[in-house]
Amino acid sequence: MDMLAGKVKRTEATINTMATRPDAHTAPDRPIRINAEDVTVHYGAKQALFGISIEIPDRAVTSFIGPSGCGKSTFLRCINRMNDTIEGAKVGGTITLDGENIYDPSLDVVELRARIGMVFQKPNPFPKSIYENVAYGPKIHGLARNKADLDEIVISSLKKAGLFEEVKDRLNEPGTGLSGGQQQRLCIARAIAVGPEVILMDEPCSALDPIATAIIEELIDELRENYTIVIVTHSMQQAARVSQKTAFFHLGKLIEVGPTSDIFTNPVHKQTQDYIMGRIG
Amino acid sequence: MTQLNSFIIAALLIVLLGFAYQSGWARSRKLVTANGVKIHSRSQYHGALVAIWVLIPALLILGLWAFFGPNITRAFTVTQIPADVVATLDQPALNAAIQRLQALASGYGVSGDLAPYEQGAGAALRNFQLVTFLIVLAAVAVAGILALLFARSRIDARLRARTHVERIINLLLLACSAVAILTTVGIVASLLTEALRFFTFISPFDFFFGTVWQPNNSGTAGNYGSYGILPLLSGTLMITAIAMLVAVPIGLMAAIYLSQYAHHRLRAFAKPIIEILAGIPTIVFGFLALVTVGPFLRDVGNLVGLDISATSALTAGIVMGIMIIPFVSSLSDDILNQVPRTLRDGAYGLGATKSETIRNVLLPAALPGIVGAFLLAVSRAIGETMIVVLAAGNSPVLRGNPFEPVATITVSIVNQLTGDTDFAGPQSLVAFALGLTLFVITLLLNVFALYIVRRFREQYE
Structure with missing residues (x-):
């Protein structure tokens, strides 16, 4: 109960500091990195997304919120074309990254995914050592010329993910032996190691306890300096804490999008308001 | 004759079981309507429990008969062969004589001439088989009915029939898995004992490390x-x-x-x-x-x-x-x-x-x-x-x-x-x-x- 109260208090505090923080307002004015226009997704006969259009700013955190099954994860997976791996999924409309259509047939999806990294809902380290988990991406993309290079990439990625100090003495132990929060930071390090420009996070904290969640949220805030981050979350408090821009999805439609502080303090649509007040979802 | 016997016994058992289930069910139903007391188990369980009570003694008797019956019949058959004839027969010949008598008793007849005693002995055996069958049948029926009455008299609102029935089902499942395990154990045991017998002829060393496989299939002692x-x-x-x-x-x-x-x-x-x-x-x-x-x-x-x-x-x-x-x-x-x-x-x-x-x-x-x-x-x-x-x-x-x-x-x-x-x-x-x-x-x-x-x-x- 105390923890919950603390969480609520913290949310309010975060919203307040956000309102006063200069970049909280300026973030949506940053240059547009990703532009989606009229994106639809069909899974077989079932339509999951209806005409989503949204602009995602550079080096800021954009969060997608909405009730379960609203399509926010589906849309996230369109951005790095992960829906390609699902049989029967059809994506329509256009999504551009720096003005380049990512659904262009001539575009190499492998290259795209190296530029747009992804962190998943459940921590999913490979059944390999901690070192190998992080080194895997650089290896398949040929980013390191020699072992020393690779070591450096691994160490700097682990440092950026805030995990290095905890695992530096056991880099050769299996990644699956870490705690849930550590595993998720390992997955973030793994994504960073490839040198992406964008990082997509699909409910990265939903399998974690509040303390591990707080650590990851701090990390996201730091990563914002260098990466364009899109995060899907079930927790409105989390969206309020970490993001500068928020998009509310409902039943496969994008209902409202705007600066996070506006969405949470002054939503335009009634559905958004209802969701934020806990009346739907 | 034997098929018919099994059929009669099975039919008797089924009738008994159906009757037992019905009577247990009906009696427990009456408990409900009579005084409105909440009974522990539902009527199906009471019926099933009575049926199980009937089945167990009946199966016990049949099992005992299946186990000892053949020996008893055999002993009786031997008594029907004149002592002086028995004295002249060795073991295989005695078995053959017994088989002839059983064939006679079953009404199939035998080849060759009948020895003077055989006709009478066959008839006696036939009577004996009929009488024992009737005894077994009666025993099953009496035991079943006694068990039914006993189990029926135990029925009351507090009898935990469901618990009992479920425990018995548990045992039944255990028995089924035991069959699989015991079969494996039995196969291994028979393999082991026969293999050990083999090793009394051929040393294990020659078997496991020998490089020549040439069994002498018509060979006798010393030249296997x-x-x-x-x-x-x-x-x-x-x-x-x-x-x-x-x-x-x-x-x-x-x-x-x-x-x-x-x-x-x-x-x-x-x-x-x-x-x-x-x-x-x-x-x-x-x-x-x-x-x-x-x-x-x-x-x-x-x-x-x-x-x-x-x-x-x-x-x-x-x-x-x-x-x-x-x-x-x-x-x-x-x-x-x-x-x-x-x-x-x-x-x-x-x-x-x-x-x-x-x-x-x-x-x-x-x-x-x-x-x-x-x-x-x-x-x-x-x-x-x-x-x-x-x-x-x-x-x-x-x-x-x-x-x-x-x-x-x-x-x-x-x-x-x-x-x-x-x-x-x-x-x-x-x-x-x-x-x-x-x-x-x-x-x-x-x-x-x-x-x-x-x-x-x-x-x-």
């Missing part, structure tokens, strides 16, 4: 022949190795294709077809080896200047490999599908290609399970008989050339057990020693495979 298992073991292992060389790559690649690349419609169509391969009787694969594959390999050998026999380790191994492809592919396919989707997504999300994902993430994650599948396939190949009987050439000589005929442990068991077998000499007893060896090999492989598969499961569940 040689029973070295090594030529058979080498044949078995050679054929198994060839089979695995065929089955593992093909099966594994098929599994990878089906689970990762194939369109779901193709998969829905191809997977059952591959699995049908597992349903083809092995003797049919034997034909295939003997009639098609063997001659084909011989011709190919001629073309390239190799001397390949039509029946050889190669022929049997290749066909056996084809036979176990579905084992490998089906099991590997399941295991590849068990690898969590999140792992695959993780690799794709890093920009790994499909083949990189399969090679670097899926296969390592699934490896223990796949090894388990291979070991199960190996133990199946080792125990396979029909293909080898037809296609391996049955030549129990120790040599390393897969193009020549070989013999395996299974084939030699078949050879030693066909024809005259009296289980008095090592010629047929060796089959048990061979069977035991085979059993131990496949048992170890299975245990190892299960151990590996289980470790794989623990990792993801």
